Amino acid sequence: MRSEYVEAVLALVELVPPGAAVAYGDVAELLGSGGARQVGSVMSHHGSSVPWWRVLRASGEAPQGLGAEALQFYLAEKTPLLGRYLDFIRTGEGRWRVDLMAARWAPDDHDFDLIDSIAERLERQLHKLSAPDDEMTV
Structure with a gap:
């Protein structure tokens, strides 16, 4: 993946305020480049330095394998949630998601x-x- 795209995705994610969230596809749409899978790949490989929990699947589910950690951020930021997140906190059971x-x-x-x-x-x-050499010299 091009470093320019990685930098753009991360810069945009840093703009998302506490308590708010966007889907991977939202980021791509706002940038006018790439798609949900490309944004997901950037976040998976490079997203640890930005508020990664604010970027999620269109269903509102937290990034795969990071639900317990993300839930702590959502609760601290008062992000709207749906489902049995209190059961999840108590027992590790119960399905929940961000109310996107x-x-x-x-x-x-x-x-x-x-x-x-x-x-x-x-x-x-x-x-x-991507410009040919002759275009770059104009």
Whole structure:
């Protein structure tokens, strides 16, 4: 995966505020590049330095294998949850998920300006890398 894409995904994830969440596909859509699987791959391999728990599956399920750890963050940030998360805390049993309808991040104008800047920088970097040599000298 190109480092430019990794950097753009991580920069966007850092914008998601506490208590909010986005799906992998939301990140790709906001960047205007890649898809849910590519964002998931970035988060899986490089996401430990950003609030990874705020990026999840479209179903609202926490990243695979990280549910118990993510739940602690969700509770601390008062992220809206659905299901039997209290049972999960007590016994390790019970299914739960983030209520993505309630928790989905709605960027404001300032956020969109930052997102646009990240997406434009990514586009310039990717175009520069893919441009033939004669285009780069113009």
